[in-house]
Amino acid sequence: MKRLILFALITVVVFTASSMVQAQRRDHLTDEEIELVRDVQEVDKRMEIFVKAIERRLWVIEGKEKLTEEQLKRIEKDDDKWGPLPEGTKVQLLSDIEKILNEAIDKLEDVYDREPKNALVPYALYVIADYSESLIPKLQALAENNEDIRELGLLESAANHCQNILEARANVPRPTKKRPKKKRTR
Numbered sequence: 001m002k003r004l005i006l007f008a009l010i011t012v013v014v015f016t017a018s019s020m021v022q023a024q025r026r027d028h029l030t031d032e033e034i035e036l037v038r039d040v041q042e043v044d045k046r047m048e049i050f051v052k053a054i055e056r057r058l059w060v061i062e063g064k065e066k067l068t069e070e071q072l073k074r075i076e077k078d079d080d081k082w083g084p085l086p087e088g089t090k091v092q093l094l095s096d097i098e099k100i101l102n103e104a105i106d107k108l109e110d111v112y113d114r115e116p117k118n119a120l121v122p123y124a125l126y127v128i129a130d131y132s133e134s135l136i137p138k139l140q141a142l143a144e145n146n147e148d149i150r151e152l153g154l155l156e157s158a159a160n161h162c163q164n165i166l167e168a169r170a171n172v173p174r175p176t177k178k179r180p181k182k183k184r185t186r
Contacts, residue, residue: 026092028099029053032083043111044124044179050104051131052082057093058138060085094142094154101161104128122175129169132162
């Protein structure tokens with residue numbers, strides 16, 4: 001009888017601890033951002049969402065007091081569509097940025113693997129690559145005088161993702177035509 005009670009108690013503790021760990025996990029995109037990604041199936045438009053999601057995290061890291069008037073107006077205007085700015089510690093927000101870049105790379109690779117002739121892939125690559133080019137100096141500025149090993153590791157990983165994106169872009173000519181429209185089916 002004692003063994004049965006002990007077993008039941010251990011089982012309850014294990015399940016409680018595992019559910020607490022699950023509750024502490026954090027998604028790298030907000031619920032609104034997840035919905036935007038889910039609603040947009042075109043890979044280049046998804047890259048635009050990823051770019052804005054990263055920018056939103058940088059705004060939080062830098063602090064609202066350092067934002068321009070234009071950025072503040074954009075945040076207010078986008079609140080209905082994008083929801084409130086993401087919350088979290090600096091480490092969590094940097095982790096989000098690293099994971100968003102990783103997801104962008106994965107999505108591009110998935111689309112290319114499934115449809116190598118997809119005309120939107122070069123557009124998508126240039127959306128994320130052009131942004132990555134401007135993101136690297138921001139990541140370097142955040143790493144400057146930073147002594148937190150976790151933050152430095154995340155910044156380095158994010159910068160490596162940006163570098164990989166830029167290397168991929170070097171192998172693909174910039175699209176010269178306008179982005180092809182999605183074909184509508186009736």
